[in-house]
Amino acid sequence: MTYTDELSSLCRKLCCECRAEESLKRHTTFKIGGNCKILININSSNSLKEILKFLKERNIKYFVLGKGSNILADDNGFDGVILKVSKDFSHIEKIGETEIFCTAGTSLSKLCIFAMENSLSGLEFAYGIPGTAGGALFMNAGAYGGELRDVVKSAHYINEACEICSIDAKDMKLSYRHSIFSEQSDWIITDMTFSMIKGDYEQIKEKMNELLNKRKDKQPLEFPSAGSTFKRPEGSYASLLIEQCGLKGMSVGGAEVSTKHSGFVINKGDATFEDVIKLTDKVRKCVLEKTGYQLELEPIILK
Ligand SMILES: Cc1cc2nc3c(=O)[nH]c(=O)nc-3n(C[C@H](O)[C@H](O)[C@H](O)COP(=O)(O)OP(=O)(O)OC[C@H]3O[C@@H](n4cnc5c(N)ncnc54)[C@H](O)[C@@H]3O)c2cc1C
Structure with a gap:
């Protein structure tokens, strides 16, 4: 019996819904990411405790996900268990x-x-x-x-x-x-x-x-994103610096610096993890060279 079979049976016992080979695109607002081994919808503190014990005893990799609205997930997916702490809890x-x-x-x-x-x-x-x-x-x-x-x-x-x-x-x-x-x-x-x-x-x-x-009015809510792509640097605003550097609308593949709000990188439809990383690297490099400000990514990388 593989760990995924054992885990599925534990989830059944705890009445937690679980899905094998689930796409992270469906669980992140950026709509980017490959599959995870298992995604479990946590339904109580007690279930969470039991599942964690199981994972820790077997040294299985896991990640806690809420609504995935501040996450950039790798296209290669996550070779472990996603503990989704969201509407079932x-x-x-x-x-x-x-x-x-x-x-x-x-x-x-x-x-x-x-x-x-x-x-x-x-x-x-x-x-x-x-x-x-x-x-x-x-x-x-x-x-x-x-x-x-x-x-x-x-x-x-x-x-x-x-x-x-x-x-x-x-x-x-x-x-x-x-x-x-x-x-x-x-x-x-x-x-x-x-x-x-x-x-x-x-x-x-x-x-x-x-x-x-x-x-x-201000945010490109009609496109998938993870909200503000960069943290606010001390003494300025990421969107202002990006705009000053003329980077509004810059794109790599399906990822684009929003023309509505330059602090947002949006997914125009088929953006990959790599597209976002390449675009944000370009933005950071250009902002550093032109303004001296070091921008830091706000979304958490899930890989
Ligand atoms: C359109 C848009 C607008 C946004 N506007 C704002 C804004 O105005 N202000 C702002 O601050 N953010 C904003 N965000 C970002 C995001 O919505 C927030 O950071 C939000 O709080 C993340 O919650 P989540 O449940 O989606 O967490 P996730 O994105 O799922 O996870 C974020 C991190 O929290 C951890 N985490 C989640 N749940 C738990 C838990 N129960 N215990 C321990 N760790 C946990 C995860 O492991 C991960 O590291 C925006 C995002 C979008 C897409």
Whole structure:
């Protein structure tokens, strides 16, 4: 019996859906990537713990995926197991007057709508970020002046020894697109609690719609991408530098520096991993030569 057969039978026992030789194109917003050996849709902390134990005992390579909205996956695929912490592990609850609890697979947009419906303010900035709560905490996702660190209170995660641990926000080392979870590659976020403030339903709704419309106006949402392709360099903006260097619209194969928002590399239809890497390398080289700024890729490479 191969490990994939054993793992499939464990998944059946845990009621987790699993798929063999699944294309990562279907699980990343860039719509790029080859196949993985097995993709498992995680449905609870307990299933995650059991599956992790299985993988660690056998030294099998794995990767935790949320909605894949900040991922650039290799066309050669991933020779291991994808643990997809997304909609099958999604639950939101109000705690007391002003706190919200959610599991890691909860969609950020659903979380924002839940907050709005409960007249709780603080997460408006996150409306429209196409990730999960877990992926957002991992990256300390942010937009329009807000960041996860402004609202998160605490979280639970599974550590390297497959134990469930809790952590307070002050210990999460949250800074620009960084958290303790991005340092500790073995930790998997399972849930989190947010401290919100009481607000006015109409005002919260208005703010969320205003920010969503800004996204629609400024971002090339009609094409697959992983959002901002480069991190914001200290003292400037990646999109501004790229535009100043005249790189808007530059392309390699199916990958293009968006003409709508130069901070986005988009997939025009048939972009490969190599196309994106070659294009981003060219952009980085040119920006460095012309402006002295060193751009860093924001998406996580999955290979
Ligand atoms: C059109 C578009 C617009 C975007 N706008 C923004 C924006 O305004 N602001 C912003 O910050 N980002 C933005 N992004 C990027 C992305 O949506 C965010 O970074 C998001 O938080 C990633 O969440 P995810 O669930 O998709 O994570 P994934 O992309 O699946 O994973 C990202 C990283 O998080 C890790 N991870 C995921 N879940 C867990 C977990 N439960 N435990 C531990 N690690 C985990 C993964 O291993 C991976 O390393 C945008 C992307 C797109 C496509």
